[in-house]
Amino acid sequence: MGNKKSSSGGISIGARIKGMSDTNLLLVITIIVFFVMYIGAMIFQGGSFLKPQAFLNILNQQAALIIVSCGLSLVMITGGIDISVGGVVALVSMSCAVYLDYLGGNIVVSILIALAIGLAFGLVQGYLVAYLEIQPFIVTLAGMFFARGMTTIVHTNPFNVANEKFVKLKDTRITIPFLGSKNVKGIYIPAYIEIGVIVALIIVILFFCLLRWTKLGRGFYAVGGNQYSALMLGINVKRTKFISHLLSGILAGIGGFVYFMHIGSGSPSHATGMEMDAIASSIIGGTMLTGGVGNIIGTFFGVLSLSTIQNIVALAGLDEPWWIGITRAAMLCLFLVVQSIIIANKNKD
């Protein structure tokens, strides 16, 4: 693909790579790796990978992670970090579960609760990071502890939500025409996605546009690239940082509700390690923790890559529990090293 382009344009691949911004270069790598991996899995493992539903299932399962990762990418592009997101997701799903099941509340209010929790975390963390200038790692670490602790204070034990309206919402499936397949008995099973996927896709598009086509979005990149310069250029650095944490908090709230809609229960152990998954997805998607480099579309593919590799490992018959952890780490390691080498080589010239 790259060859054709370059020969027709008369520019060598090397020159193209050099001319690309760091953000675009890493994005291209991520997308290529994802497609190579997925197509490879279709060819060599076949089976369920050939069904469109396999792909849609990844989306169904990871919708919440996609949303949360978007927020995290935003903070990382601004040069910060937010490790409270997993805790917030757990707190949101537990709170909504308790509200719907024990207090018999309605769904609209539960969505507002989710948003409010996310907003509260975003506001407080954003204020501490941006205006009191405390290191984001410490602030959001405390945020994570707080959210996890609060989750068990809200309710200790895991339980399934039986609220009728909620269950109906949870089981709502949007069928997609033509992508279904026949099962062993020859009955046609339509392909479907859950509501959460729609939410996730809207957020991906929304935040992509925000980062690309608004001044606020470019401000995130500027602050991440060089905070002092951004200040001198006339950007309100504190406000920019504040907004990034605020948005990340809100997205964690939304992600929490989507997670809750998918899983339909509340538990203190929900979304354990989700912050690390989100960071890993962002990195695989080409966001750099040093700030200033990253892309939401990349993050989207980062999440997909991460769960695809998991599916590949599971299908390859490596079903001992440790394989998933090890392969994911190996993948993260690979991406980090490749990124580091590419950026180093690029800067040399």
Place this chain on the structure above:
Amino acid sequence: MQKNTSKSSVANVFSGIFRNQLFIPIAALLLLALFNFIMDPSFFAISFGHNNAGNPVLSGRLITILDNGSELAILAIGMTLVTAASGGQDISVGAAIAIAGSVILRVLCGGQVSPEHLQAPIIVGFLAACIVAMLFGAFNGVLVAYFKIQPMVATLILYTAGRSIASWINNSQLPIVNEPKFGYFGGLIPGIPIPTPFLIAVLCMIVIALVLKFTNLGLYTQAVGINESSSKLNGLNPKFIKLLSFIILGLCVAVAALIKVSRVSTINYSVVAKDIEMDAILAVALGGNALSGGKFSMPASIIGAYVIQFLTTTLYKFNVRADALPAYKAAVIILLVVLSAPVVRDKLSSLGKKLKSGTRVKEVG
């Protein structure tokens, strides 16, 4: 500035104390102690008795703090060096403890689930754990120093894989050590009433104090952490020093792992040393060390570690459930970092100045 030295010498002494790096951790420790003293003076009671095996033993909440805080204090040593040299933190220490602990059990049990006798001397198991932990430390170090990946991200790899690797080492089994001597490291040595983990922690502190005194580790680490390029032109090898700090942390991990597995004589891969990396990083931060690297104070970090343990024990005493503990911890942490934030401190001190000048005017009037 130099003009008003005599006038405000008292104020200088106070601001000196206030600026000292040990101020925050010690003040926090005293505050916690005071709080406990007011709530329940018996908190500080230490009693001497004999345990079931007839060995002499000291007991009391203070002893519990010193005992349980050992692993954290040991890790804080390594974490301080890593923070100073690399300007980042190692978030994989919990996972690395699982690996090192797993290695000890693999060697001592020789692959059996519950052998009657040790399959190898304890020291061999420990040394094997040291080597493995240092290798994993070196892995992190190479990624950070030679591939220039941010420490938190680089160690995220081992954080993700560590517990899986630990479980793979023992083929997902949970070996049990039946040799009572193995329990000494995490419990009591007959005849010595002080918990062994605390003794090990003190030993580690002495070693690091000697190392800092008789080598240039401190100067080199700080120089590299503050200005890498400049250090290089002064003949230092910044990459190697970063790598070294990660290897030292690996050693700390191995010691902590020995204590951890000795306490229960077995291991639970997904639970052992859970979230200890967060506590270790907090210890460093509580000690007033910049998490962005550079200058550090080792005593401040170690006191920071015990402050965290003190807080944990205090919360337990108030019947806070273990799983709700983080919420309270978080509240205290936020309070501490907000108070020690430079912005807040500036505001407070300017407020103090205003009050002072206000009183002075009154005196004159």
Place this chain on the structure above:
Amino acid sequence: MQNVDFTLCEGEIHALMGENGAGKSTLIKVLTGVYEKDEGEIFLKGMDKAAVIRSPQDAQKLGISTVYQEITLCPNLSVAENMYIARGKGAGQNWKKMNADADKILKSLDIPAKATQQLSSCSIAIQQMVAIARAVDMDCKVLILDEPTSSLDEQEVQKLFGLMRDLKKRGVGIIFVTHFLDQVYEVSDKITVLRDGKLVGEYEIETLPRVKLVAKMLGKELNDMEEIRDDSLVYKEKDADEIVFEAKGLQSNAGIKPFDFYIKKGEVNGFTGLLGSGRSECVRAIFGADRVLHGEVKKNGKKIKISKPIDAMKNGIAYLPEDRKIDGIIGDLSVRENIILALQVLKGFFRPFTKAQAYKFADEYIKLLEIKTASADTPIKSLSGGNQQKVILARWLLMNPEYLILDEPTRGIDIGTKIEIQKLVLKLASEGMSVTFISSETDEMLRTCSRLVVMRDRKVVGELSGEDLTQNKIMSTIAGGDR
């Protein structure tokens, strides 16, 4: 800084002069809202009230734009974005229009960069030009240039001056801060001098000859400028003197052509050439600071191998780097630790100096070089530029090197310290040390060096000594005019 009055008229170029720590930067940062002022007011034309400037945004809105010495642009953004970010109305980002506008300005200013290029892929000089382009395009009433020329070569400086004159015609008031006296007299209309945070005075350029300007800046009448060159101290080449250091065909990965070089005992020589001509890269290659690709190096006639700084240090070579902040000081460490560092590294990991020894060394050099510091325990970053440089110098002198390389030791420091350093160099050489001295200011080189290696485009193009050592000859060799 206290009680400074400053007036800038429409259409004038007003030089702001003063030594380091005189308060120039503070004044500028107050004007641009980086620092908050405690007292006093700022008035702008067409406003009957004092202007409120609390942040760089406020300053920008009032038509004050600034180009700083250090590049304050974001390396990860494109050239066009750097020119237009945080400007204009609306929340949207119109890439097409922005890129087109940027290309137009870049073209009109002859800046060889593309609007869509990532800034980090441009050279430092071009980055500085982009910063200037941004400031110029902002339709400002007041333009502040804080040492904008330090990373530009002669041609680029001329281009900048042309631009300044152009803006002046359009009625823009320009505040120009620089350390180069020549440049002040070339473009300025007025000069305001600050010293120790206080106003010394405001002068028309015709009424203030150079000597007087220097005197005002230093606060004393001074003939030192002429006095430095004491002929009895200057090295006279004798055939008998042994060659201390010699390099043949040395080349590093920093892009310089292979070069030959030697220095004799007690000699002071130098590399000269325009910025970016490879002066620093040559000495860095000698010291092993960049990766040496090939070449043969001899010390006192014996072949040695230098692949990293520690090798050079072990052979008695010391190197004071060009960029003090990035390569010199270790900001948070104390003056004492900064002084002993090099010798300590040389002594070894397992043999630290005792505190008493370290204090002895530090106090000795603080006294010897008259370093102004509260104590040996003060963090070096809180010292002024000149004193920081003295600390770094002390670090290398403590090593007692046979061969000392000083790369721009006088850059960005006040005139008083500049003279002290030049005198020190001559004194050290008379005691038998070999010194390589690099400076952007040719007259400094002429005063101290007995032999100059001239560089152009990363290549050694000539060597001047004896009677050839004149300003004209150097210029013509650099320009390549005599071929």
